[in-house]
Amino acid sequence: xxxxxxxxxxxxxxxxxxxxxxxxxxxxxxxxxxxxxxxxxxxxxxxxxxxxxxxxxxxxxxxxxxxxxxxxxxxxxxxxxxxxxxxxxxxxxxxxxxxxxxxxxxxxxxxxxxxxxxxxxxxxxxxxxxxxxxxxxxxxxxxxxxxxxxxxxxxxxxxxxxxxxxxxxxxxxxxxxxxxxxxxxxxxxxxxxxxxxxxxxxxxxxxx
Ligand code: ITT
Ligand code: NA
Numbered sequence: 744x745x746x747x748x749x750x751x752x753x754x755x756x757x758x759x760x761x762x763x764x765x766x767x768x769x770x771x772x773x774x775x776x777x778x779x780x781x782x783x784x785x786x787x788x789x790x791x792x793x794x795x796x797x798x799x800x801x802x803x804x805x806x807x808x809x810x811x812x813x814x815x816x817x818x819x820x821x822x823x824x825x826x827x828x829x830x831x832x833x834x835x836x837x838x839x840x841x842x843x844x845x846x847x848x849x850x851x852x853x854x855x856x857x858x859x860x861x862x863x864x865x866x867x868x869x870x871x872x873x874x875x876x877x878x879x880x881x882x883x884x885x886x887x888x889x890x891x892x893x894x895x896x897x898x899x900x901x902x903x904x905x906x907x908x909x910x911x912x913x914x915x916x917x918x919x920x921x922x923x924x925x926x927x928x929x930x931x932x933x934x935x936x937x938x939x940x941x942x943x944x945x946x947x948x949x950x951x
Contacts, residue, residue: 744767744768744799744800745762745766745767745768745799745800745801745802746767746768746769746770746793746797746799746800746801746802747759747767747768747769747770747802747804748769748770748772748774748789748790748793748797748801748802748803748804749769749770749771749803749804750771750772750773751804751910751911752769752910753909753910753911754804754806754910754937755769756928757928757931757932757935757937757938757941758802758804758937758941760928760929760932761932761937761938761941761942761945762941762945767802770793770797770799770801772793772796772797774788774789774792774793774796774803775788775789775792776789776805779819780818780819781819782805782806782807782819782848782849782850782894783805783850783852783892783894785805785819785850786803786804786805786850786851786852786890786892787803787852787890787892788886789803789805789852790802790803790852790853790854790890791854791886791888791890793854794854794855794856794888795888799855800853800854800855800856801853801854801855802851802852802853802944803851803852803854804849804850804851804937804940805819805849805850805852806821806847806848806849806850806936806937807819807820807821807822807847807848808821808833808845808846808847808911808912808916809845809846809847809848810833810836810837810840810844810845810901811842811844811845811846812837812840812841812842812843812844813836813837813840817833821911821912822911825911825912830904830911830912830914830915831904833901833912833915834901834902834903834904834915837901837915838901843900843901843902844898844899844900844901845898845899845900845901845916846896846897846898846899846936847896847897847899847912847916847923847935847936847937848894848895848896848936849894849895849896849935849936849937849939849940850892850893850894850940851892851893851894851940851941851943851944852890852891852892853890853891853892853893853944853948854888854889854890854891856888857889858889859889859891891947893940893941893943893944893947894939894940894943895935895936895937895938895939895940895941895942895943896936896939897918897934897935897936897939898918899916899917899918899923900916900917900918901915901916901917902915902916902917902922903915904922904924905917905922905924905925906922906923906924906925906926907924908923908924908925908926908927908928908931909923909924909926909931913931918934923935
């Protein structure tokens with residue numbers, strides 16, 4: 744069974760909606776989130792650690808909100824920002840700016856203890872950069888476990904909170920006139936950072 748490693752029930756609902764709830768099970772495991780400004784590095788470390796812990800194929804989901812006028816803040820620190828200043832005050836920071844563009848990014852890191860075919864695969868440049876950053880650490884034998892990364896992004900605009908659905912920053916993230924909190928899981932998955940990363944993963948995993 745593929746384990747979706749997260750403490751966040753909102754992520755699980757979306758992954759189950761996309762992949763089917765009989766093909767994944769949540770592993771509510773709080774892996775060590777290393778200090779890094781790169782989602783891929785954080786996720787890759789987490790996937791290795793969770794695989795060693797669970798002994799089953801693992802998929803770690805590291806995601807964040809990147810606000811352009813705030814130089815990408817909160818980015819990799821999004822869960823910390825949500826817990827501390829919260830969604831409303833993140834919106835208030837953005838409201839001060841003329842430019843309210845933002846993006847969500849999600850990196851999925853897959854580890855099943857085996858290696859991957861290095862033959863041509865549908866990774867884009869960002870994936871290669873993330874993969875290089877997530878590469879083996881010579882100091883740690885366990886860090887040599889191969890990890891495969893899948894990234895998705897979506898652009899939007901920050902707005903006054905609207906909607907009751909989703910989780911996290913969804914109420915303030917508007918995409919083509921609708922906030923993510925105004926969408927159901929299927930609608931959000933069709934366009935979201937997580938949905939795009941899940942699509943890349945599902946396509947690859949089906950061939951594995
Ligand atoms: P895990 O690490 O256990 O998976 P987490 O919620 O802490 O749970 P992250 O470290 O990836 O997950 O933090 C992501 C934060 O970014 C999360 O707390 C939300 O505030 C925000 N976020 C990520 N994806 C989001 C989405 O689809 N909609 C709204 N907010 C999102
Ligand atoms: Na986290």
